[in-house]
Amino acid sequence: MPFGDYHNVVGAGWSVFWRIPKFNASGLEIWWADFQGRRVMWRGSAPFAIVPYHHPDTGGEPPGPHFCYKDGIDTKWGGAPFRTLKHTAPNSGDPWQNAAFNAADDIEAPVVTVTPGDDFNPATLTITAKFQCGWYQYVHSWEFDSYGAMHPKVAMGGMLNPFPMGMPTFKAHVHNFYFRLDLDIDGQYPHDVCEVFSHKSFNDPGGDEWSVVPKQMKFLADIGTARKWRVRSTTSKNPSGDFKAYEIELPQLAGAGKFSTGDAWVTVYRGDGVQQGEAVGSADASDSELETSYAVGPLSPATTGDDIVLWVVIRAHHEPRFRGEETNFLPYHYEEFSITPRSFAELRPRGGHGSG
Amino acid sequence: MPATSKAAMSDSTRRMLSVIAPLKKREEQAAIKSATAHLAGMLSDRYRVFGAELRIEKPARPRAAPERAIAVVVVDYGNRRTLEVITDPNGKVLGVDERAIPPAWSREEITEARAIAERDSLVARVAKLKGVFVSEFGPEPARDNARRIGLRYAVVRKGRLGAELLHAIVDLSAATLVRIEQLSVNPNRRS
Numbered sequence: 001m002p003f004g005d006y007h008n009v010v011g012a013g014w015s016v017f018w019r020i021p022k023f024n025a026s027g028l029e030i031w032w033a034d035f036q037g038r039r040v041m042w043r044g045s046a047p048f049a050i051v052p053y054h055h056p057d058t059g060g061e062p063p064g065p066h067f068c069y070k071d072g073i074d075t076k077w078g079g080a081p082f083r084t085l086k087h088t089a090p091n092s093g094d095p096w097q098n099a100a101f102n103a104a105d106d107i108e109a110p111v112v113t114v115t116p117g118d119d120f121n122p123a124t125l126t127i128t129a130k131f132q133c134g135w136y137q138y139v140h141s142w143e144f145d146s147y148g149a150m151h152p153k154v155a156m157g158g159m160l161n162p163f164p165m166g167m168p169t170f171k172a173h174v175h176n177f178y179f180r181l182d183l184d185i186d187g188q189y190p191h192d193v194c195e196v197f198s199h200k201s202f203n204d205p206g207g208d209e210w211s212v213v214p215k216q217m218k219f220l221a222d223i224g225t226a227r228k229w230r231v232r233s234t235t236s237k238n239p240s241g242d243f244k245a246y247e248i249e250l251p252q253l254a255g256a257g258k259f260s261t262g263d264a265w266v267t268v269y270r271g272d273g274v275q276q277g278e279a280v281g282s283a284d285a286s287d288s289e290l291e292t293s294y295a296v297g298p299l300s301p302a303t304t305g306d307d308i309v310l311w312v313v314i315r316a317h318h319e320p321r322f323r324g325e326e327t328n329f330l331p332y333h334y335e336e337f338s339i340t341p342r343s344f345a346e347l348r349p350r351g352g353h354g355s356g
Numbered sequence: 357m358p359a360t361s362k363a364a365m366s367d368s369t370r371r372m373l374s375v376i377a378p379l380k381k382r383e384e385q386a387a388i389k390s391a392t393a394h395l396a397g398m399l400s401d402r403y404r405v406f407g408a409e410l411r412i413e414k415p416a417r418p419r420a421a422p423e424r425a426i427a428v429v430v431v432d433y434g435n436r437r438t439l440e441v442i443t444d445p446n447g448k449v450l451g452v453d454e455r456a457i458p459p460a461w462s463r464e465e466i467t468e469a470r471a472i473a474e475r476d477s478l479v480a481r482v483a484k485l486k487g488v489f490v491s492e493f494g495p496e497p498a499r500d501n502a503r504r505i506g507l508r509y510a511v512v513r514k515g516r517l518g519a520e521l522l523h524a525i526v527d528l529s530a531a532t533l534v535r536i537e538q539l540s541v542n543p544n545r546r547s
Contacts, residue, residue, distance in 0.1 A: 004409030005378040015365035017376070022409040023429050025460030031412075032376075034366040042414055060523065060539045063496075074457055075494030078506065081460040097489045134491065163539070187368045187418050272413050273427070273440070278457040282497050307414070 003084070003106045006031055011114030011125035014144040018127045020106045025081030026073035026276065028110065028129045028140035035148050036345060039187030040246060042269075046140055046154060046179045047277040048072035049133075050287055051079070052259040053164070053173040061163035068259050070281035071133045077285045082131035082138060087111050089130060089137075092329040093159035096135045117350050122146040135159045138177075139332060148345030152179055153336035159329055160320050170320040176260035177335065178277060178287070181310045182269060185244050185344070186236035190307035193234055194266045194299070197247075199226040212302075216295040218262040221252045229264055230342065234305040242343035250337050254315035259286045262313070265295040269307040287313075312337065368418060375424045376412055383426060384408045386447030391428035394441060394449045400434020402531075406459050411442060425450060429459050433529045436501040461505050465528060466492055469505045473524040473533050479509070482521045487511045495525045502529040 004022035008015065017031040026047035033041040048070060055067035062069045062078040069079035086108045089101035103109040110129040117123040128141040139155035154177045164171040185192050194213040201207045210230070221227055232245035248264070256262055267275070280289045290311055299306050316335045320326055387408045411427040428441040438455040461469075470490060474480045482488060493506040507524045523537040 002378055006376045006410070006412075010364050013364055015369065023406055023459035024457055032366075032369045032372075034364055034369055037363060037366055039366045039368050060537060063523075063537075070494070075460075076497055077494065079494050080492065081494070096491060134493065184418075187366060189414070189418055269414060273411060273453075274456050276457060 005106065007107070007110075009112045009125065009127060012123040012144055012146040013148070014125050016125070016127070016142075016144060018110060018112075018129075018142075020084055020109060020129065024073045024276065025075070025083065027082045027131050027138065028127065028142070030127070030142050033144065033150065035144070035341070038344070039184050040148075040341075040344070041150070041339075042182040042184045042189075043272065044142065044150075044152065044179065044181050045276070046072075046152065046177055048074070048178050048280065049079075049138070049154075050176040050178070050259050050281065050285065051173055052176075052257075052285070053161075054171045057165050058171055059163035059165040061161055066259075066285035068285040069134075070285060071136075071138075073276060074278040074280070076281045080132075080134040082133055084109050085130045085132050085137070087128075087130060089132075091130075091137060091157045091332060093135055095132045095137065096158065101132070117146055122350075130157075132158070135161060136330070137332075139334075141334070147347060148341040150339040151336050152339070153334050154314070155332040155334045156316065156318065157330045157332040160322055160326055170322040172317065172319045174254055174257075174260070175316045175318060175335075176287070176313050177315070178280075178290075179312050179314075179337075180276065181248070181312065181339070183231040183246055183308065183310070183339070185231055185233040185246060188233050188236045189269070191233060191235045191305035192231050192308045193301040193305050194308045194310070195230050195232055195245075197226065197228045197230070198222075213266050213299065214301065215299050216267050216297045217265070218291045218295055219264040219266070220256055221250050221263040223252075229266075229310065231308045231310070232342075234301075238343045239346075240343065244344040245342045246344065247340050247342055248310065248312060248337065249340070250312055250314060252315060253335065254317045260313055260315065261287055262291065264313075265290045265311040266299070267295045267309045267311065268297065268299070269309050275309075372412075372421045375421055376410070379408065379410050379426065380445075383445045383447075386445075387426040387428050387441075387443040390443050390447035390449050391430065391441035394452065395430060395439060398439075398452075399430070399432050402433040402529075404431050404433070404462070404464070405429075406431060406462060429455060431459065431503060433503060433531075436503070436529050458503065461492055465505065466490075466507075468531075469507060469524075469526040469528060472526050472528075472531055473507055476524070476533055476536065478536060478538075479522065479524050479533070482509045485511060485521070488521070493523075498527070500529075502527045504528065504534065 052068035071079040095101035123146040137158035141153040143151040230247040406429040440455040495506040525534040
């Protein structure tokens with residue numbers, strides 16, 4: 001079984017490798033994402049989810065005292081590992097109960113598609129795989145477009161948690177999906193800085209501002225200031241003389257709270273065998289370890305720069321439609337965010353030279 | 357390599373293509389053999405080799421190619437720890453670490469845990485009910501670092517869940533059933 005191998009796919013101006021780890025039950029990983037012959041990302045993954053439920057009458061699923069699952073890598077508190085499914089496995093409760101839908105081999109799992117650009121959209125390269133997690137299914141999907149952007153996505157499917165006993169019987173909950181992003185702008189690590197954007201007013205100059213992140217730390221989203229983040233090279237410039245960067249915008253549909261305490265964590269690369277989400281949730285089913293163990297230490301934005309690793313989270317508050325559309329199965333519901341180039345890509349109009 | 361990939365792939369990636377090529381059976385076997393030999397004397401009498409996979413770490417300098425290394429994961433139940441042995445492609449041991457990430461439960465472990473749980477008469481009775489199936493989950497963390505697994509016994513009727521019957525928490529390190537949590541059947545549930 002070649003789980004753990006790296007598989008190359010190309011399209012839409014991208015070359016990327018995908019991998020499903022052998023040991024971690026942590027879903028689909030993307031490695032060595034290159035656009036137009038230049039490195040963008042060393043590794044990207046979505047290794048765990050934290051899922052708090054309305055309570056207390058959950059029927060033991062999830063169990064108290066936290067009533068909150070940690071799913072995926074190093075699963076805890078009643079959560080489940082991400083079990084790799086054949087891509088043909090049905091979106092229903094059946095794969096929960098039947099191991100015949102498990103992928104015996106990693107190449108049974110993903111679907112890779114290359115879609116040409118059209119009158120409205122860029123060309124895309126998409127890698128998608130599904131994973132059973134208890135009664136749920138999580139779909140991990142990474143779309144790479146010919147504008148140079150990456151669109152990581154997660155879908156929720158399978159069947160509703162059937163165990164809660166109170167009213168309503170199918171409990172609302174929040175899926176908090178955590179992504180680890182090791183961006184290496186033009187491959188020039190460790191010479192990147194992380195910056196945070198703030199829209200202050202419409203009065204220029206100074207209406208919009210990028211500030212350097214001075215140390216490893218946690219951030220909250222802030223729609224009032226259109227907060228976003230970027231990883232910017234301090235050494236590699238485009239032909240216009242601007243430093244190359246990739247920006248991350250998080251379209252949050254639910255806020256941070258007791259269990260999912262932040263929206264972005266700025267950390268540094270400490271290896272590919274550690275800090276993949278292990279031990280998160282140990283204390284109280286929250287993500288507090290991202291702040292207390294991972295995003296800890298100095299950065300060097302004024303001197304050498306760093307090899308920046310970001311953790312970001314996207315959320316979906318799920319109020320089950322158990323008397324209607326979700327009675328028999330959960331139609332896949334996607335949440336996503338975008339990682340977009342700034343001063344990195346050279347684009348041409350469609351029909352021109354070299355673009356989609 | 358298709359022509360399109362040459363334009364899209366960076367020089368950095370192209371330089372490491374041989375390093376990140378799929379793991380060969382020969383490499384896997386050499387790594388596991390070396391790892392188990394290296395750990396002899398360090399392991400308790402109850403351990404399990406989970407297998408091997410490539411481990412590619414980022415090199416210190418961007419222009420350097422990474423090293424092709426193989427990680428062999430061994431769960432040592434008696435000593436309540438997970439070890440990771442890193443070897444080169446020829447099986448030479450490069451290092452041993454206590455692994456921060458416990459591996460997901462293997463099929464063999466789930467089978468073993470069920471056997472342990474179903475020594476209990478109640479669990480055994482539930483396991484024989486018509487339509488029952490078992491799925492695994494992660495229990496609360498064990499303070500003594502024991503490798504634990506949760507087993508959820510539930511019943512499905514007519515393709516819909518009829519009832520969840522019990523949780524059994526099994527300590528694979530001690531090969532014991534830690535506890536059973538009996539769960540009530542939801543009277544409102546359709547079946």
